[in-house]
Amino acid sequence: MSTENNDFFEHKKKIHIKNKKLEHYIEEIDARAKTQNAALTPVRRAVLTLLFLHPQGLKAYELLEKIKEERSNAKPTTVYRALDFLMAQGFAHKIGRNNLFVACHHVSHYLPSLFLVCPKCRTVTELSAIPLMQMLKTEVGNAGFQLTSPEVEISALCPACA
Amino acid sequence: MSTENNDFFEHKKKIHIKNKKLEHYIEEIDARAKTQNAALTPVRRAVLTLLFLHPQGLKAYELLEKIKEERSNAKPTTVYRALDFLMAQGFAHKIGRNNLFVACHHVSHYLPSLFLVCPKCRTVTELSAIPLMQMLKTEVGNAGFQLTSPEVEISALCPACA
DNA sequence: TGGCAGGATGTTATAACATTACAAATCAAA
DNA sequence: TTTGATTTGTAATGTTATAACATCCTGCCA
Numbered sequence: 001m002s003t004e005n006n007d008f009f010e011h012k013k014k015i016h017i018k019n020k021k022l023e024h025y026i027e028e029i030d031a032r033a034k035t036q037n038a039a040l041t042p043v044r045r046a047v048l049t050l051l052f053l054h055p056q057g058l059k060a061y062e063l064l065e066k067i068k069e070e071r072s073n074a075k076p077t078t079v080y081r082a083l084d085f086l087m088a089q090g091f092a093h094k095i096g097r098n099n100l101f102v103a104c105h106h107v108s109h110y111l112p113s114l115f116l117v118c119p120k121c122r123t124v125t126e127l128s129a130i131p132l133m134q135m136l137k138t139e140v141g142n143a144g145f146q147l148t149s150p151e152v153e154i155s156a157l158c159p160a161c162a
Numbered sequence: 163m164s165t166e167n168n169d170f171f172e173h174k175k176k177i178h179i180k181n182k183k184l185e186h187y188i189e190e191i192d193a194r195a196k197t198q199n200a201a202l203t204p205v206r207r208a209v210l211t212l213l214f215l216h217p218q219g220l221k222a223y224e225l226l227e228k229i230k231e232e233r234s235n236a237k238p239t240t241v242y243r244a245l246d247f248l249m250a251q252g253f254a255h256k257i258g259r260n261n262l263f264v265a266c267h268h269v270s271h272y273l274p275s276l277f278l279v280c281p282k283c284r285t286v287t288e289l290s291a292i293p294l295m296q297m298l299k300t301e302v303g304n305a306g307f308q309l310t311s312p313e314v315e316i317s318a319l320c321p322a323c324a
Numbered sequence: 325t326g327g328c329a330g331g332a333t334g335t336t337a338t339a340a341c342a343t344t345a346c347a348a349a350t351c352a353a354a
Numbered sequence: 355t356t357t358g359a360t361t362t363g364t365a366a367t368g369t370t371a372t373a374a375c376a377t378c379c380t381g382c383c384a
Contacts, residue, residue, distance in 0.1 A: 039360085039361085041360095041361070041362090043361085043362075059340085059341085060340095060341065060342075061340070061341075073363070073364085074363095075363075075364065075365085076341080076342070076343085077342090077343080077344095077362085077363080077364080077365095078362075078363080080341095080342065080343075081361085081362080085361095094259075095258075096257075096258030096259035096260075096315070097256075097258035097311075098258075099340085099341065099342095112316070116302065116305070116307050118307075119310055119311070125305075125307075127301070127302070127305055129301050131297075132294075132297055132298060132301050135293075135294055135297065136294060136316075139289070139291050139294050140278065140289070140316065140318050143278070143287075143289055144320075144321035144324075145278050145280075145287075145318035145319060145320055145321065145324075146318055146319040146324050147316065147317075147318050148281055148317045148318055148319050149259075149281070149316065149317030149318070152314060152315075152316055153258070153314075153315070154274070154298075154302065154309065154311065154314055155309075155310045155311030156302050156307035156308055156309050156310055156311070157307060157308040157310050158306075158307055159306035159307065162306075162307075162308050201331085201332085203331095203332070203333090205332085205333075206332095221369090221370085222369095222370065222371075223369075223370075235334070235335085236334095237334075237335065237336085238370080238371070238372085239333085239334080239335080239336095239371090239372080239373095240333075240334080242370095242371065242372075243332085243333080247332095261369085261370065261371095
């Protein structure tokens with residue numbers, strides 16, 4: 001009975017649900033990892049998948065609960081290590097204000113990404129603002145500083161909550 | 163022997179050391195508090211003073227240790243409550259990335275302030291960037307969002323560390 | 325002047341977030 | 355097949371922040 005067309009029900013509670021966009025995303029990240037001499041291991045893949053499936057961001061211990069559904073022995077360390085890896089590779093970001101982690105949808109970090117965090121529903125939106133970020137980079141440079149972090153986070157009420 | 167000119171030594175270990183700029187700053191904040199129907203009580207004043215004296219920012223528990231020198235019975239709550247008040251009034255900011263608190267040196271928050279946080283020496287620099295912040299406000303508004311937080315924090319290597 | 329209402333502070337406990345340190349497993353290169 | 359590097363397991367602990375409830379202080383007004 002476990003034919004292809006009831007995979008959805010069979011794996012309903014699994015992290016690896018059928019999802020074209022997700023598959024494509026993970027494949028792409030996997031490829032990028034290889035070029036960076038880094039391995040997207042099962043734990044890391046699971047964490048990144050969860051982040052992808054929750055655009056509003058997840059807290060470390062929320063992530064832990066979900067990971068436990070597949071790896072009952074997961075510990076805080078399990079999650080934090082995967083997150084450290086993903087952030088080091090530029091595949092995920094931490095929203096400091098809320099201790100929230102999000103998947104990154106950018107190809108490069110030549111310019112930083114702008115994150116709008118809604119204080120009400122806590123949704124995280126990654127805004128595309130090239131000229132603004134370009135200007136930011138210039139201004140910061142003029143002040144003698146050197147950008148080191150690919151994320152800029154701002155608290156802003158989202159359209160739905162406003 | 164406690165005449166006016168050895169006050170400095172008498173109170174060396176006190177938070178209220180002689181400091182013209184500090185006095186002026188606190189007076190100004192005190193006045194602003196009054197117009198906002200808020201009271202700059204001794205605890206709050208002490209916390210704000212400490213923040214003012216540490217432009218690189220302070221962590222809540224560092225603050226707690228220092229406050230304890232004057233109020234030995236201070237608890238985490240003491241500090242967090244004062245910080246909540248100061249932030250609510252716009253007199254202090256939290257740098258989310260590092261759990262660092264800083265005094266605010268701005269008069270108004272019509273536009274947000276830009277904070278550069280050095281990842282190496284952790285110094286927090288408040289950059290004046292009116293056109294940039296104006297542009298930010300516009301762009302965020304165009305996206306249908308509404309700015310709610312007066313601070314924008316960025317990780318950037320400071321001139322000294324670079 | 326006494327008592328009440330609100331805000332501020334004291335106190336204890338605990339929740340939420342994150343790291344350290346060391347052991348065991350995995351895996352690929354020599 | 356040994357070795358060394360990377361990843362994962364596990365336990366303990368460290369750090370950051372809040373909850374809940376008691377008490378104190380202050381201004382008001384009956």
